[in-house]
Amino acid sequence: MKTIQIRTEIPGPKSKELLARREAAIPRGPQLVTPIFAAKSEGAWIEDVDGNRYLDFAGGIGCLNTGHRPPRVQKALREQLDKFLHLCFGVTPYESYIALAEKLNALAPISGPKKTMFVNSGAEAVENAVKIARAYTKRPAVICFEDAFHGRTLLTMTLTSKIMPYKAGFAPFAPEVYRIPYAYCYRCSYSKTYPSCEMYCAKHLEDTFRRVVGADSVAAIIAEPVLGEGGFVVPPKEFFAVLREICDKHGIVLIADEVQSGIARTGKMFAIEHFGVEPDLITTAKSLGGGLPLAGVTGRAEIMDAAHPGGLGSTFAGNPAACVAALAAIETIEQDGLLARSTAIGKRFEERLRGWEKKWGIIGEVRALGGMCAFELVKNRETREPAGTETKELAHYAYEHGLITITAGTLGNVMRILVPLVISDEQFDEAMDVLEAGMAHVTEKKQPVASHA
Numbered sequence: 001m002k003t004i005q006i007r008t009e010i011p012g013p014k015s016k017e018l019l020a021r022r023e024a025a026i027p028r029g030p031q032l033v034t035p036i037f038a039a040k041s042e043g044a045w046i047e048d049v050d051g052n053r054y055l056d057f058a059g060g061i062g063c064l065n066t067g068h069r070p071p072r073v074q075k076a077l078r079e080q081l082d083k084f085l086h087l088c089f090g091v092t093p094y095e096s097y098i099a100l101a102e103k104l105n106a107l108a109p110i111s112g113p114k115k116t117m118f119v120n121s122g123a124e125a126v127e128n129a130v131k132i133a134r135a136y137t138k139r140p141a142v143i144c145f146e147d148a149f150h151g152r153t154l155l156t157m158t159l160t161s162k163i164m165p166y167k168a169g170f171a172p173f174a175p176e177v178y179r180i181p182y183a184y185c186y187r188c189s190y191s192k193t194y195p196s197c198e199m200y201c202a203k204h205l206e207d208t209f210r211r212v213v214g215a216d217s218v219a220a221i222i223a224e225p226v227l228g229e230g231g232f233v234v235p236p237k238e239f240f241a242v243l244r245e246i247c248d249k250h251g252i253v254l255i256a257d258e259v260q261s262g263i264a265r266t267g268k269m270f271a272i273e274h275f276g277v278e279p280d281l282i283t284t285a286k287s288l289g290g291g292l293p294l295a296g297v298t299g300r301a302e303i304m305d306a307a308h309p310g311g312l313g314s315t316f317a318g319n320p321a322a323c324v325a326a327l328a329a330i331e332t333i334e335q336d337g338l339l340a341r342s343t344a345i346g347k348r349f350e351e352r353l354r355g356w357e358k359k360w361g362i363i364g365e366v367r368a369l370g371g372m373c374a375f376e377l378v379k380n381r382e383t384r385e386p387a388g389t390e391t392k393e394l395a396h397y398a399y400e401h402g403l404i405t406i407t408a409g410t411l412g413n414v415m416r417i418l419v420p421l422v423i424s425d426e427q428f429d430e431a432m433d434v435l436e437a438g439m440a441h442v443t444e445k446k447q448p449v450a451s452h453a
């Protein structure tokens with residue numbers, strides 16, 4: 001039986017009513033990807049207030065690797081409700097915070113003693129990682145990358161690359177942030193070709209240290225192991241090895257921002273594991289909380305301890321409900337084999353996309369590291385002119401036909417898949433059928449779409 005059930009025009013009448021109320025009560029600033037208002041969800045589907053059922057390829061922007069309302073998370077939350085909710089870990093501590101820190105310390109691909117602290121959002125995790133790196137090195141500067149996304153607070157917006165919508169009109173930005181190209185080989189900023197480039201982009205950092213900012217002023221290099229918002233770009237394996245070497249040479253802290261790529265998204269608990277490199281600090285958020293807001297910084301104990309008591313934290317940081325939810329989410333990944341499932345989803349996606357590539361020249365590049373999958377749309381394979389409008393149309397077509405997606409990329413031309421890893425093969429294929437019909441639609445071949453009602 002099909003999961004997708006579309007019973008009304010999209011948006012339906014109740015969603016339309018809520019849209020009007022949203023417009024009147026809420027400013028334009030907060031993002032609006034679909035005009036669909038949720039009533040309930042489970043696993044890989046969402047039902048809206050008009051009774052339409054969708055498959056979910058967005059996962060709340062990568063927060064639902066363990067699915068909507070995972071049973072273990074529900075159970076842990078119900079039990080926690082009968083004990084206590086907010087206390088503030090800094091005032092009257094509780095065990096679940098410690099247990100979760102111990103778990104992340106054990107899982108993090110960093111050798112030697114490790115420590116973890118919690119905050120509420122990905123941006124806050126990044127802010128704290130930079131504070132810790134500065135406290136440890138006693139240096140001010142941070143190196144970040146083109147096409148990076150690290151959040152919307154002052155520092156993380158500064159670290160973020162894309163101007164519109166993240167930075168336009170919000171200057172002045174935080175000082176001591178320097179940006180260099182990422183290893184986005186499909187659109188190399190130096191117009192070089194991999195592998196003959198010999199990782200010029202990463203090695204060029206030494207030149208940046210001579211011309212832009214002295215290495216002895218740099219506290220940290222922060223990089224996403226796979227670009228998230230920047231378009232699910234997977235760098236060549238050597239990229240992180242070169243960054244690691246440069247950090248070691250100059251005493252710089254290497255921060256892996258795993259907010260989107262971590263917690264099983266790529267078939268490993270942390271995406272950096274694919275590169276055989278140990279970062280010094282790792283930021284986590286999104287799927288860490290199993291649907292609840294929670295973020296963390298995990299790293300070498302010596303570095304993590306550099307900040308003085310009281311210098312880090314926040315009132316709600318490591319909320320008890322979020323901590324038990326995170327422990328249950330990690331248990332779900334481990335007990336239900338979600339790392340292997342993520343890898344299998346990536347393979348299924350790639351197999352399907354190889355066929356589409358032959359059929360549609362609009363597909364410029366297919367990228368997948370485990371279940372972190374995407375394809376980049378171009379108007380022309382030779383010129384690689386981005387097909388941003390077509391990408392938007394595809395996302396629009398998808399939700400109108402029962403599939404929620406989000407796009408990515410600085411050029412707005414990447415369709416990314418952040419599907420809950422609990423999706424069944426049947427559901428995944430059903431969702432891909434919608435995308436395939438959408439591809440036919442935007443490439444003007446206009447195939448009739450099967451009715452899902």
Ligand SMILES: Cc1ncc(COP(=O)(O)O)c(C=O)c1O
Nearest residue numbers: 121122123149150151228259260
């Ligand atoms: C890699 C990365 N870092 C940081 C953030 C910011 O996280 P949050 O939106 O929870 O502040 C995001 C959010 O998309 C992200 O993808």
